[in-house]
Amino acid sequence: MDFADAVRFPPARILLITILAGILFSGCDANSAKSQRTRYDDLVLQLDINRSRVQIGESILIRFTVKNVANEPIKIESKESPVLDVQVVVGGSDEVLYSWAAENPEQAFKQLEWTPGETKTIETVWVPREEEFYSGRVVFVSGFLSENSKVVQSVGILTCMGGCDR
Numbered sequence: 001m002d003f004a005d006a007v008r009f010p011p012a013r014i015l016l017i018t019i020l021a022g023i024l025f026s027g028c029d030a031n032s033a034k035s036q037r038t039r040y041d042d043l044v045l046q047l048d049i050n051r052s053r054v055q056i057g058e059s060i061l062i063r064f065t066v067k068n069v070a071n072e073p074i075k076i077e078s079k080e081s082p083v084l085d086v087q088v089v090v091g092g093s094d095e096v097l098y099s100w101a102a103e104n105p106e107q108a109f110k111q112l113e114w115t116p117g118e119t120k121t122i123e124t125v126w127v128p129r130e131e132e133f134y135s136g137r138v139v140f141v142s143g144f145l146s147e148n149s150k151v152v153q154s155v156g157i158l159t160c161m162g163g164c165d166r
Contacts, residue, residue, distance in 0.1 A: 040145055040153035042070035043114070047086075047143045047155045054161055059127045062086055062100075064143035064155075066121075068114035075113040080149035082108035088126050091138035091158070098126045128161060137161040 037046045043066050050061040064086050068074050076083050085108065086100040100122055101108035112120060122143070142156035 034157045034159075036155045036157050038153060038155045042068060042074060043145065043153075044069055045143055045145060045153060045155045047141065047157055049141055049157055049159065052157070052159055054128060054159060056128065056130055056133050059125045060088075060141065060159065062122075062124050062126060062141055064122045065119050066114070066143075066145060067119040068116055071116050073113055073115050075111070076145070076147045077111045078146040078149050079110060081146045082110060083112045083146055084109075084120060084122055085144045085146070086122050086124055087142050087144065088159075089140050089142065091140060097128065097132050097139060100124045133161050 032052055033048065033050050034052050035046065035048045037044065039045065046063075046065045046067075048063040048065075051058070054060050064084065066084060082101040084101075086098075087096055088098040089096050103124075114120060126141070137160070139159050139161065140156045141159050142154050144151050145153045
């Protein structure tokens with residue numbers, strides 16, 4: 001087993017790692033921009049959001065970039081799910097409040113290729129709907145990279161709705 005094989009995790013572990021990383025590195029104590037970065041082989045994944053707290057009527061600007069840092073092209077296919085997606089998921093559940101791929105199916109490609117140095121970017125805005133909102137609710141904003149219809153890497157940031165008293 002080489003290093004690349006050793007760092008690949010099953011999708012359930014990837015989601016758990018994303019959640020834990022969000023908790024450790026992106027607390028709700030300040031309403032400021034947040035950024036997280038990780039790597040999958042020669043692809044660097046970065047997620048940026050403009051705020052760590054959101055109120056009704058406010059939006060979170062989300063930017064998910066994936067850059068090829070190799071000296072050769074990288075091609076990824078995922079037949080049953082998009083290669084790239086951004087999701088907002090309620091903490092501690094599987095409830096998806098927003099999926100960029102579901103909202104933009106014409107742009108959610110199941111095959112992507114990066115030339116050396118090339119970056120693919122998803123820029124989107126999420127505004128919580130009134131029925132989703134309650135103060136203190138924790139959500140995870142995450143960027144996902146899928147290959148062969150499985151999430152192979154993700155990067156996420158913990159975000160709070162309203163007050164963050166827990």
